[in-house]
Amino acid sequence: MKKIKYYAALYSAKITTLALKIFGKKVPYYPGVIAQKVDKNFIMSSKKPSLIIGVTGTNGKTTVSTMLCDYFKNIGKAVVSNDGYNLDTGVAASLVKHTNIFGKLKGDVWILEVDERDSGDIFSKVEFDYLIVTNLFRDSMKRNAHVEYIFNLIKKNLNKKTKLILNADDIISSDLDKYNNAQYYSISKLNTDKDKQESKMCDIRYCPKCGNELVFEYVRYHHIGKVKCSKCDFKNKKAKYVANIDFNKNEIIINNDKYDLITNSIFNAYNLLSVVSLLYELNYPYKDIKKGLVNLKVDTSRWDETVVNDIKLNFILAKGQNSIACSTVFKYLKEEKDDKTVLLMLDDVEDNIESTETISWIYDADFEFLNDDKIKQIIVGGARCYDYKLRLLIAGVDESKIKVIPSEYDMPELIDFNKSKHIYLLFEVFALEKATEVKNNIIKRMGEINDKN
Structure with a gap:
């Protein structure tokens, strides 16, 4: 019965894909809507690639996911991706697109951008091997409420087997390591860093461990920077992958390996660093990573x-x-x-x-x-x-x-x-x-x- 429902969902979604194409409608996630209406377990029942990578966080998800897709395609891997449609319907649609009518999926790696607000639903249906959490900040009040609410959603629903790639300079998202195996990346102090907040906004001012005031050694932007508790031993996590940046030369040096920056912004430097850190964790050598990242660009929609x-x-x-x-x-x-x-x-x-x-x-x-x-x-x-x-x-x-x-x-x-x-x-x-x-x-x-x- 499960197989019958699965194939009914797959064929219905395939027919929907064809109909959308015939009528010139660009709604790439809609086949995923149909698939899950016919079979609510469609995602769990589908064949999946051997390597599953997720990317979530407040900012940078799409850029990091696109970089990863470009890298794996450049080295000859067959990539399955939800192409920025980061709710469960987009996840289901990515499987419909890459699965043939016999239920066989062609793909070496599945790269999924995951909406942080919808992460609980997606984590319950997909067991990720690796998950990059780019950062956690306040977002739309109407939709995301508060950063702590999103943190708890991710924490509550994470599969304990998933290895996390976390930003050590973000003391909020890096605290997810209490619940999963994790590695960290960081950018060394820059000459543009400040000794105090320039912004009115800081999403964490008090220690999550003891409740006392946090002290910033330097601030990069908002709560990103080097910080420690004024009373207890809480501080930034120690990073395995540490970057130094020279914006004048347009380069980032990660653990003595040199890469070209894709733009001159600190945000895309962090995005690139997260990608390279994951690839190191996957044991790709420097020469292969460097070659695979040639001509990498930020998505023009960003x-x-x-x-x-x-x-x-x-x-x-x-x-x-x-x-x-x-x-x-x-x-x-x-x-x-x-x-x-x-x-x-x-x-x-x-x-x-x-x-x-x-x-x-x-x-x-x-x-x-x-x-x-x-x-x-x-x-x-x-x-x-x-x-x-x-x-x-x-x-x-x-x-x-x-x-x-x-x-x-x-x-x-x-x-x-x-x-x-x-x-x-x-x-x-x-x-x-x-x-x-x-x-x-x-x-x-x-x-x-x-x-x-």
């Missing part, structure tokens, strides 16, 4: 760069209703040395469908980083553009720099290219399609510059 007529456009993800994600990007912009124009598309798409008046995250986010002389113009679009303008004014930004417009599609027309030749478009994660159209319109205007001169 970060992209275009240059036209000596004008540069950077397209950067900044999650809506996620004060940490926005603040880290704002800080990155402040540290970039050239004059710039910043476009903000931060309205949460889901919030537009099911609206909430909860805008407290805007006041958590460090808009103060945008109060910078090198930022010549800030253009804000979307239904909440006036809320963002008020927050920018509270942050001390000169009102003459701020332009607001309710329709994001009209934002490109407000750019004054005489003020700067570097444009940054920051967009919310679920607004990719709209943001891409805005990006293309900006590029079109960039191409017209010489025509007008």
Whole structure:
């Protein structure tokens, strides 16, 4: 009976895949919806690759998962992946896609991005060999409640056989080692690290062991850094994989092995370090890792760069209703040395469908980083553009720099290219399609510059 239900689910999902293709509908996760409706145990009943790797955490999941997929494909492995569809329906759809009508799956490694909020459901259906937890920060209040809530969800549902790859510089997520075998990675002190918090936000200020105040030796961003308890022996875990970074040379040295950085941001340095740490744990030699990571790039849905007529456009993800994600990007912009124009598309798409008046995250986010002389113009679009303008004014930004417009599609027309030749478009994660159209319109205007001169 179990086999009959499984094959009924598989064939139903395959027919759904074909129908979606015929009608030109791009809903890659939907076959997974059908498969699980027919057989709720579809994921558990399916054949699986011999190596199963999961990636979860607040930020960086998609980038790390994509890097791992690219690496294994580059070395000739057959990869099964949920392609960023990180709920259980996406997991099921990845099995449908790579399983033939006889129930045989073609794949050497299964790489799954796991939504941290949905991790309990997925962990109950998939036994991971390795799990990378990139970090844990506060996220959307409406969806994720509090970072401790997410920590406990992961802790409660982890399979004890799963080996964890954890960021030793994140004292929240690295504390998951109490329940599983783990290895850690870390980045040595940087000259940009601070001796005190620049941000208003810090998700952990008191020791989880004894409740006394934590003391930071240095802060990288938010609660990432080197820390110890003022009373007991609680402190950062000792890392097996330690990196030193030279942004001027665009390189990261991990345990004396040299790799090229994929971008000049600390966040992607951590992403790369997590990938390399996992590959070392899998006993891949340095030469093979180096070769497999050649020409590695961040997914263009997360970060992209275009240059036209000596004008540069950077397209950067900044999650809506996620004060940490926005603040880290704002800080990155402040540290970039050239004059710039910043476009903000931060309205949460889901919030537009099911609206909430909860805008407290805007006041958590460090808009103060945008109060910078090198930022010549800030253009804000979307239904909440006036809320963002008020927050920018509270942050001390000169009102003459701020332009607001309710329709994001009209934002490109407000750019004054005489003020700067570097444009940054920051967009919310679920607004990719709209943001891409805005990006293309900006590029079109960039191409017209010489025509007008």
